[in-house]
Amino acid sequence: MRRGRKCGVLPNRRLAWQAAAILGCTAATALGGDPASPTSMFAPESTPAHSIYDISIFVLEISGAIFVVVAALLVYAVVKFRQRRNDDDTEPAQVYGSNQIELAWTVIPVLIVVVLFLSTAQVIHRVQDARRPPGALDVTVVGHQFWWEYRYTQFGFEAANELHVPVSTESERAPTFLTLLSADTDHSFWVPRLAGKTDLIPNRTNKTWINPQQTGLYLGQCAQYCGTEHAQMLLRVYVQPRAEFDRWVREQQQPAILEPSVAEGRRVFDTTACINCHTVRGTVANGRFGPDLTHLMSRETLAAGIIANNAANLREWIRNPDAVKPGSLMPAMNLSDAELDQVTAYLLTLH
Numbered sequence: 144m145r146r147g148r149k150c151g152v153l154p155n156r157r158l159a160w161q162a163a164a165i166l167g168c169t170a171a172t173a174l175g176g177d178p179a180s181p182t183s184m185f186a187p188e189s190t191p192a193h194s195i196y197d198i199s200i201f202v203l204e205i206s207g208a209i210f211v212v213v214a215a216l217l218v219y220a221v222v223k224f225r226q227r228r229n230d231d232d233t234e235p236a237q238v239y240g241s242n243q244i245e246l247a248w249t250v251i252p253v254l255i256v257v258v259l260f261l262s263t264a265q266v267i268h269r270v271q272d273a274r275r276p277p278g279a280l281d282v283t284v285v286g287h288q289f290w291w292e293y294r295y296t297q298f299g300f301e302a303a304n305e306l307h308v309p310v311s312t313e314s315e316r317a318p319t320f321l322t323l324l325s326a327d328t329d330h331s332f333w334v335p336r337l338a339g340k341t342d343l344i345p346n347r348t349n350k351t352w353i354n355p356q357q358t359g360l361y362l363g364q365c366a367q368y369c370g371t372e373h374a375q376m377l378l379r380v381y382v383q384p385r386a387e388f389d390r391w392v393r394e395q396q397q398p399a400i401l402e403p404s405v406a407e408g409r410r411v412f413d414t415t416a417c418i419n420c421h422t423v424r425g426t427v428a429n430g431r432f433g434p435d436l437t438h439l440m441s442r443e444t445l446a447a448g449i450i451a452n453n454a455a456n457l458r459e460w461i462r463n464p465d466a467v468k469p470g471s472l473m474p475a476m477n478l479s480d481a482e483l484d485q486v487t488a489y490l491l492t493l494h
């Protein structure tokens with residue numbers, strides 16, 4: 144104990160209590176975690192997330208029951224057969240090779256494992272092999288270092304970082320089927336309240352689906368280490384009533400609005416490398432390395448959800464992306480202050 148103190152390490156007893164406290168807190172937050180939290184997997188809002196939640200609770204119940212039985216037997220044995228003052232120190236009766244006991248502790252665990260295995264397999268099947276109903280929305284999700292591309296192929300446009308889907312009600316089922324691809328390395332699409340994690344892997348097509356039953360904003364993030372800014376690759380899913388979603392689609396389908404008042408900024412944009420990496424539909428800009436900017440101002444955030452989308456942040460981002468998101472794959476373009484103002488003014492008109 145003394146030595147422990149000297150090295151700055153806590154004495155073992157304290158350490159054990161601390162570990163217990165941390166475990167307890169984690170369990171309490173996990174189980175009683177704020178269900179209103181936009182990322183709580185304990186507040187599922189979509190069928191795949193519900194299935195996963197149900198199976199987790201089922202597994203927790205079974206393992207909890209096993210824990211209680213084992214712990215109770217252990218406590219019973221420790222108390223009942225503890226050493227007593229008047230013990231005669233003779234050995235108790237020794238039991239060798241009881242077929243009944245051997246069978247019991249082989250067959251029961253095998254049955255438990257089989258039950259857990261079959262119920263998990265059933266959930267995997269239900270989630271992965273769900274039939275795509277006619278009229279479902281299809282979106283292709285492409286993971287990039289470090290942002291998300293959303294292709295609404297059936298509507299003929301592309302969006303970035305903020306996924307919009309219609310709400311799926313009892314009377315009007317409107318699931319969204321996601322095809323997951325990657326432009327560079329492995330990523331993972333994880334919005335805990337909507338579905339389990341599904342990886343986006345280069346040269347492979349993965350699929351998942353969601354059918355959120357409540358409107359609102361659901362958050363998540365890339366759940367597979369994909370490089371420096373992996374932790375700043377946030378997911379935002381906007382679940383909207385059908386009419387609102389349809390309006391959003393119609394707006395996104397429009398080419399960029401070109402305001403004559405910001406012609407200077409547009410000239411700077413169109414004559415700088417910006418256009419090699421970004422698309423602004425209806426202009427010469429048709430790059431595909433970075434997010435589509437046609438309707439940049441319809442988004443609430445910039446750079447995959449990490450800062451609010453407003454004039455000051457936009458200007459700062461273009462001035463030096465690395466200052467906002469170190470390691471981001473957009474270079475600082477060394478624009479003059481005047482050019483920065485002009486480009487920002489132009490981008491601010493892209494509603």
Ligand code: HEC
Pocket residue numbers: 288289290303304372412415416417418419420421432433434436439442444445446447457460461468471472473474476478486490
């Ligand atoms: C070498 C390619 C490249 C060039 C050149 C480039 N960008 Fe980018 N841009 C990116 C990438 C990649 C991102 C995504 C960064 C991230 O979120 O990690 C991005 C993000 C952005 C965003 C945020 C979009 C969003 O919805 O989050 C804006 C705005 C933007 N760029 C504007 C510009 C402007 C203006 C220029 C020219 C001055 C420019 N970019 C030049 C690659 C580039």
Ligand SMILES: [Cu+2]
Pocket residue numbers: 286287288289329330331365366367368369373376
């Ligand atoms: Cu990623």
